[in-house]
Amino acid sequence: MAELEKTYHPEEVEARRYQEWEESGAFAPAQAGGSGGEGANGQPYTIVIPPPNVTGSLHMGHALNNTLQDILIRYHRMKGDQTLWQPGTDHAGIATQMVVERMLEAEGVKRTDLGRDKFVERVWEWKAESGGTITRQLRRMGASCDWSRERFTMDEGLSKAVVKVFVELHKQGLIYRDKRLVNWDPKLHTAISDLEVEQRETKGKMWFFKYPIEGRDGEYITVGTTRPETMLGDTGVAVHPDDERYKDLIGQYVVLPIVGRRIPIVADSYADPEKGSGAVKITPGHDFNDFEVGKRRGLDVINIFDADAHMNEEVPQKFQGMERFAARQAILHDMEELGLLDRVEDNAMTVPHGDRSGVVIEPWLMDQWFVDAKTLAKPAIEAVETGKTKFVPKNWENTYFEWMRNIQPWCVSRQLWWGHQIPAWFGPDGEVFVELSEEEALAAARAHYGKDDVELTRDPDVLDTWFSSALWPFSTLGWPDETPELAAHYPTDVLVTGFDIIFFWVARMMMMGLHFMDEVPFHTVYIHALVRDEKGQKMSKSKGNVIDPLDLINKFGADALRFTLTAFAAQGRDVKMSESRVEGYRNFCTKIWNAARFCDMNECRPDPEFNPKSVNSTLNRWIVGKVAEAEAETAKALEAYRFNDAAGALYAFTWGTFCDWYLEFAKPVFAGEDAAAKAETRAAAAWVLDQIVTLLHPIIPFITEELWQTRADRAQPLISSPWPEYGADLIDARANAEMDWVVRLISQIRAVRAEMNVPPSAKIPMLLKDAGAGAQAALTAHRDLILRLARLTDAGLLTGEVPKGAVQDVLDEATIILPIADVIDLEAEKGRLEKEINKQDAEITRFEKKLGNEKFVANAPDEVVEGEREKLAEAQATRARLDEALKRLASMG
RNA sequence: GGGCGCGUAGCUCAGCGGGAGAGCACUACGUUGACAUCGUAGGGGUCGCUGGUUCAAUCCCAGCCGCGCCCACCA
Numbered sequence: 001m002a003e004l005e006k007t008y009h010p011e012e013v014e015a016r017r018y019q020e021w022e023e024s025g026a027f028a029p030a031q032a033g034g035s036g037g038e039g040a041n042g043q044p045y046t047i048v049i050p051p052p053n054v055t056g057s058l059h060m061g062h063a064l065n066n067t068l069q070d071i072l073i074r075y076h077r078m079k080g081d082q083t084l085w086q087p088g089t090d091h092a093g094i095a096t097q098m099v100v101e102r103m104l105e106a107e108g109v110k111r112t113d114l115g116r117d118k119f120v121e122r123v124w125e126w127k128a129e130s131g132g133t134i135t136r137q138l139r140r141m142g143a144s145c146d147w148s149r150e151r152f153t154m155d156e157g158l159s160k161a162v163v164k165v166f167v168e169l170h171k172q173g174l175i176y177r178d179k180r181l182v183n184w185d186p187k188l189h190t191a192i193s194d195l196e197v198e199q200r201e202t203k204g205k206m207w208f209f210k211y212p213i214e215g216r217d218g219e220y221i222t223v224g225t226t227r228p229e230t231m232l233g234d235t236g237v238a239v240h241p242d243d244e245r246y247k248d249l250i251g252q253y254v255v256l257p258i259v260g261r262r263i264p265i266v267a268d269s270y271a272d273p274e275k276g277s278g279a280v281k282i283t284p285g286h287d288f289n290d291f292e293v294g295k296r297r298g299l300d301v302i303n304i305f306d307a308d309a310h311m312n313e314e315v316p317q318k319f320q321g322m323e324r325f326a327a328r329q330a331i332l333h334d335m336e337e338l339g340l341l342d343r344v345e346d347n348a349m350t351v352p353h354g355d356r357s358g359v360v361i362e363p364w365l366m367d368q369w370f371v372d373a374k375t376l377a378k379p380a381i382e383a384v385e386t387g388k389t390k391f392v393p394k395n396w397e398n399t400y401f402e403w404m405r406n407i408q409p410w411c412v413s414r415q416l417w418w419g420h421q422i423p424a425w426f427g428p429d430g431e432v433f434v435e436l437s438e439e440e441a442l443a444a445a446r447a448h449y450g451k452d453d454v455e456l457t458r459d460p461d462v463l464d465t466w467f468s469s470a471l472w473p474f475s476t477l478g479w480p481d482e483t484p485e486l487a488a489h490y491p492t493d494v495l496v497t498g499f500d501i502i503f504f505w506v507a508r509m510m511m512m513g514l515h516f517m518d519e520v521p522f523h524t525v526y527i528h529a530l531v532r533d534e535k536g537q538k539m540s541k542s543k544g545n546v547i548d549p550l551d552l553i554n555k556f557g558a559d560a561l562r563f564t565l566t567a568f569a570a571q572g573r574d575v576k577m578s579e580s581r582v583e584g585y586r587n588f589c590t591k592i593w594n595a596a597r598f599c600d601m602n603e604c605r606p607d608p609e610f611n612p613k614s615v616n617s618t619l620n621r622w623i624v625g626k627v628a629e630a631e632a633e634t635a636k637a638l639e640a641y642r643f644n645d646a647a648g649a650l651y652a653f654t655w656g657t658f659c660d661w662y663l664e665f666a667k668p669v670f671a672g673e674d675a676a677a678k679a680e681t682r683a684a685a686a687w688v689l690d691q692i693v694t695l696l697h698p699i700i701p702f703i704t705e706e707l708w709q710t711r712a713d714r715a716q717p718l719i720s721s722p723w724p725e726y727g728a729d730l731i732d733a734r735a736n737a738e739m740d741w742v743v744r745l746i747s748q749i750r751a752v753r754a755e756m757n758v759p760p761s762a763k764i765p766m767l768l769k770d771a772g773a774g775a776q777a778a779l780t781a782h783r784d785l786i787l788r789l790a791r792l793t794d795a796g797l798l799t800g801e802v803p804k805g806a807v808q809d810v811l812d813e814a815t816i817i818l819p820i821a822d823v824i825d826l827e828a829e830k831g832r833l834e835k836e837i838n839k840q841d842a843e844i845t846r847f848e849k850k851l852g853n854e855k856f857v858a859n860a861p862d863e864v865v866e867g868e869r870e871k872l873a874e875a876q877a878t879r880a881r882l883d884e885a886l887k888r889l890a891s892m893g
Numbered sequence: 894g895g896g897c898g899c900g901u902a903g904c905u906c907a908g909c910g911g912g913a914g915a916g917c918a919c920u921a922c923g924u925u926g927a928c929a930u931c932g933u934a935g936g937g938g939u940c941g942c943u944g945g946u947u948c949a950a951u952c953c954c955a956g957c958c959g960c961g962c963c964c965a966c967c968a
Contacts, residue, residue: 007930199965206968224968238968272967280968289966349967395897402896402964499963530962567916568906574961576905580917587930598927644907648915663927747934754934760923791925846912855948856911864911864949871912 002710004600008593010557014702018139021705026719028146029082045081046492047073048473049145050505054089054152055096055130058137060531060577061498063549064565066143068528068643069496071566073144074698075638078723084489086476087145089134091127091154093465094188094356097418100126116417116460123418137550142558142701144719149485151476153468154420161475162420162468163436165516170424170434174372174515175412177424177432181291182411184364186309187357190415191368193464194408195503197361199350208277208342209335211237211254214262221246221254221265222342224276226349227286228335229328232259232315233304236282238293241267243278257340258331259316266297286363301365309362324362369413369422369461373511377404380510389510389520392641396499396527403503410508412464419462426457470508473521490517494524502527526641529568529575552582559700560586566699567651569643588651589703592696595659596689596707602670604686606712612687612730617677618781619669620684622739623662625731626653627691631724634695647699654692661743662688668784686711694724741775742782745811749790749818752809755832758820763791767798769815770881808833808885810878815885826889833886840879847872 021027029044047069052062069085077083100123101111111119131152138145151158169175182191207228210220223237234256239246250267270293271280284294284301294301306312311319311327319327335341352361381404383389384397391397413422425433425441431448433456435441445454468475473495477486491513497506506525513521552561563585568575612624630653637645662685669681690708697704697718708718749766758764766786768779779786779795786795798817802808805821807829847868850856857865 226968270966270968276968282968287966287968289968292966350965398897399963406964503964570907574899578905578917581905583930584916587928590930591928594928594931596927601927648907652915659928660932667925750933751935754922757922760925760933788925843912850911850949853948857948859948860911867911 004593004597004707004710006597008590008703008706010559010589010702011554013706014140014142014558017702017705018142021144021717021719022139022147024717026717027085027144028148029084042079042081042083044488045073045076045079045083046086046489047084047494047496048086048476048492049088050495050497050501051088051090051151051153051469051472052134052138053092053095054127054134055092055099057133058141058549060547060549062134062138063141063561064528064531064569064575065496065498066138066141067562067565068526068569070141070143070562070701071638071643071646071698072494072496074701074719075723077144077719078694078697078721080722082488084149084485085143085145086149086151086489086492087135087138087143087147088151088472088476089131089153090465090469091152091419093414093416093419093462094190094192096123096126097416098188098356100418111417119417140550140553140558142562144701149476153465153472157478158468158471158475159420161471161479162463163423164480165471165512166423166463166467167434167436168516169371174375175434176370176372177367178370178409179365179367180370180409181286181288181363181365182368183352183354184307184309184362184366185354185357185359186305186307186362187359188354188416189307191364191366191411191413192354192356192361193411193466196355197352198355200353202349202351204347204349204351206276206345206347207332207335208344209257209281210340210342211257211281212340213249213265214253214255216252220340221249221279222277223279223281225281226347227328228331229311229324230283230286230304231256231281231331232311232319232327233283233285233302234259234263234281235261235284235294235300235302236263236297237265237279238268238271238282238297239265239279240269240271240273243271243273245273246279257338258334264297264299266293266299268293268297285365288363291363291365303365305362305364309360368411369424371410371412371467373407373410376511376515377407377507379514380404380507383510383514383520389523389525391525391527393527396502396525399499400502400507404507407507410464412467413459413461414464415460416462419465420468422459422461422463424459426459428455432459466504466508469505470512471516473509473513474517479516490521491519492522494526495522496526496528498530499527500530524641529570531565531575531577547577547579552579555579556582556586557589557702559589559703563588563647563651563700566643567647588655589700591655591659592692592703592707595654595663596693596711598663599685599689600711602666602682602685604682604689606686606690607683610683610687612684612726615680615684617680618735618738619662619665620680621732621735623658623684623688625736626657626662627688628726628728628730629653630657631691631695631726632728635723638698650692650696650699654696658688658692661739664789665739665742665782665785668788672784691724694718694721738774738778738781741778741812742786745779745816746786746789748809748811748816749792752807752816752818752832753791756807756820756824756828758818760791763793764818764820765794765796766790766792767796767803767817767819769798769802769817771797771814772812775812775814802888806888808882808888809836810881810885813877815881830886830889833882833889837879837882837886840875840882843875844872844879847875 049069050065073083073085104111166175183197185192204226206224206226208222208224209231210222213219213221221237225231237254239250249265252265253262254265256263270289271278282290282293282299284291284299285303302314304311304314309324311322313320319330322330332341353359354361381401384400391400423434423436427445433441433444435444441456442454445456446452473492474486474490477483477489479486495506509521549561560582564582615621615624630649633649634646637649666681666685669677672678693704693707705718708714768775771779776797783795786792802817803819805819805824807818807820807824809816850868851872
């Protein structure tokens with residue numbers, strides 16, 4: 001137990017407290033030997049972290065995501081659950097490979113110079129070097145993950161899970177090799193999945209080509225295209241079967257200009273008579289739609305590109321080796337010279353780009369591995385339909401359903417070096433053996449070929465990063481081994497993530513979890529907003545609008561950042577980050593710190609024997625009840641994932657109720673003579689502060705732990721202390737009413753003083769006219785603090801006439817009289833009262849109008865009507881008293 | 894083309910059927926022994942527009958106007 005320093009130093013406290021927590025085992029669930037609260041007997045509560053890129057660094061999205069998870073984790077740990085926050089990182093195939101390639105480039109080395117083994121070695125080195133960055137930064141955020149269980153998607157264990165899943169799905173026919181058009185990234189030289197393709201809005205052109213019809217001199221069919229270079233791969237022209245214009249051409253041939261190939265005109269309803277010329281060139285090798293048409297109509301598939309999207313040997317000599325856009329220009333030039341370019345139109349369109357490389361994606365026909373997502377999606381859709389997994393907010397379920405119901409085969413092979421190499425081996429004749437290991441593949445091959453002497457070559461491709469991420473909720477818990485952790489913590493409880501990865505990750509975890517574990521991976525998916533800059537722009541390095549969470553932590557402390565993100569976490573919106581908000585919540589932390597110092601100075605020592613139920617004074621009964629209200633509101637908000645409501649409730653209670661009123665009320669008690677009241681109020685104040693610190697701990701763990709431990713010797717650190725439950729009987733309606741009256745009295749006197757320009761330094765007397773029994777009792781009981789807070793010399797009941805030159809105001813049935821004849825400006829006071837009367841009149845008119853409406857009285861619920869009547873009566877009474885006050889003023893003249 | 898969401902105080906956002914809220918900013922006052930990273934008081938809103946439902950609409954419904962985002966095969 002030590003004295004609190006005058007100012008709070010987050011950087012020092014945060015580092016020290018985090019280390020203590022981690023070293024004491026407070027993050028591990030109690031059954032695993034940790035000291036996570038009283039969790040040994042509690043029910044499991046589990047969250048798996050969305051694994052950040054192992055070589056990445058913390059950005060604002062991580063900060064929000066992990067703050068929310070940590071709040072849930074700390075709250076449940078305090079509730080006594082056996083709480084596990086499973087941390088780890090992702091190998092992030094393409095992203096990481098690109099980073100290392102760029103580093104090599106700087107050394108003038110190409111990946112291919114190094115060779116696969118050496119390159120992968122370099123990536124592991126890079127991982128060793130920078131791999132701790134993000135987890136160190138998560139620690140600075142205060143994330144209470146069980147780091148002893150940290151996993152990496154390319155760990156031995158997780159890799160084992162990946163291989164097993166691949167092999168099993170293959171044996172079940174749910175993974176297969178297929179020759180289809182895939183999204184080819186000509187820069188990264190790999191196939192990518194549909195999700196990794198970004199459609200970008202671009203202003204392009206539509207060129208109309210005239211294709212000469214064979215045997216009909218001077219006759220042409222005109223086709224429109226946005227990609228002239230693909231004409232070299234055309235193998236047909238399609239028209240709609242009902243299109244009268246082209247009916248007689250169906251079955252005829254055109255001679256493809258430049259190339260000279262003879263290609264058929266076919267009827268296919270894909271051709272839309274409304275679009276372009278109504279006739280469409282078909283390039284089955286380089287367009288997804290055309291591929292389908294080609295399949296239906298038996299057209300050839302010609303591939304005209306190489307891996308770099310340069311023209312290959314399938315095209316006329318002069319174009320070979322040309323880059324695709326150069327080829328476009330060359331073809332346009334030639335077509336124009338041939339007089340076959342009919343016209344050009346401007347055309348707005350969307351063009352597919354690789355989300356990593358940023359280059360235009362080329363549909364390319366090749367062998368790849370696919371997951372039968374359609375089959376796996378069925379139970380995953382059902383699980384959300386039946387509510388086994390719920391999205392919060394619920395509207396994201398629509399997004400999930402929409403995508404899952406239209407899901408396409410998932411291309412999972414990548415032509416990269418960094419990742420899980422596909423466990424498939426090819427025999428000399430191309431026969432494929434998918435097994436858990438090379439030995440098993442060899443055994444299978446020997447059996448297949450009926451001989452021992454078999455050469456196998458392993459598929460060089462690796463798996464999509466999201467393949468291993470999809471297994472995260474069970475692979476991290478030890479699957480395929482039957483570990484105690486897997487038994488206790490799967491299914492996990494809630495997945496916390498941004499909506500941008502519902503498809504990439506959430507949907508795939510649902511599919512894999514249900515398929516391999518027969519249970520949903522989590523019962524709740526909490527989708528939070530995306531963090532943007534203060535103008536609402538997506539933060540990006542190229543825009544230069546990135547706010548680095550670590551800068552904010554350094555400047556204001558991790559707690560301030562956490563509170564800001566929590567207060568901003570309203571559901572389903574963008575979070576716009578701005579430094580001034582963080583500053584505001586840093587001030588909140590300072591406020592708590594100073595409140596604690598005030599308590600210490602006044603010898604408010606935490607007393608383990610203190611029982612909030614047994615306090616006597618109205619003041620203390622009131623604040624103790626307010627604590628119970630704040631707890632109820634906070635818990636309710638957290639259970640409903642309304643993080644901002646929890647933050648708001650605690651902020652309002654701490655600052656608005658405890659600091660602004662209770663501590664101010666306590667001051668005269670501390671300064672007074674009543675030893676018993678003093679002792680009780682000291683103990684109560686200390687207790688309330690303890691509760692504040694406890695309730696705030698999930699949101700701002702550092703400062704609260706520091707205050708908890710510094711202010712008293714504690715049996716347990718706050719992180720491992722129980723979440724309080726008070727019971728509703730702590731709330732005392734009479735104490736509430738009484739203190740509420742006192743607050744209103746003081747507020748009104750203050751307002752009138754300010755308005756009448758009574759200087760704060762001037763102490764004045766106050767008299768109550770017509771005060772009822774309750775008001776009289778409250779006035780007597782709380783005279784000291786009323787005098788102090790309203791800056792009065794005296795507060796009593798009016799006997800006899802209202803003194804001349806008094807400022808008057810109405811509080812319930814009573815009239816507040818402030819006799820300040822020497823200070824008062826009669827005209828100003830008259831104006832003030834008239835203004836108040838007008839206000840009351842407006843109210844009265846509204847209520848009268850409402851109550852005069854028969855339909856309202858007949859249809860509205862009784863309590864609403866009754867409420868309106870009461871309000872009317874109140875307003876009328878107040879108005880009458882103000883009226884009297886005005887008359888008195890006039891008579892004083 | 895389909896879907897989701899947003900337009901509330903100068904700014905950033907809560908609220909979402911019964912008397913318009915918070916933080917920041919702004920104005921005035923303040924050396925009240927916890928706190929100026931503060932205190933007290935105050936100004937500021939036709940709750941995008943138009944209709945409808947309802948006794949009652951910022952809140953529900955429809956249309957419109959602006960603005961985001963996601964999905965989609967438009968030559």
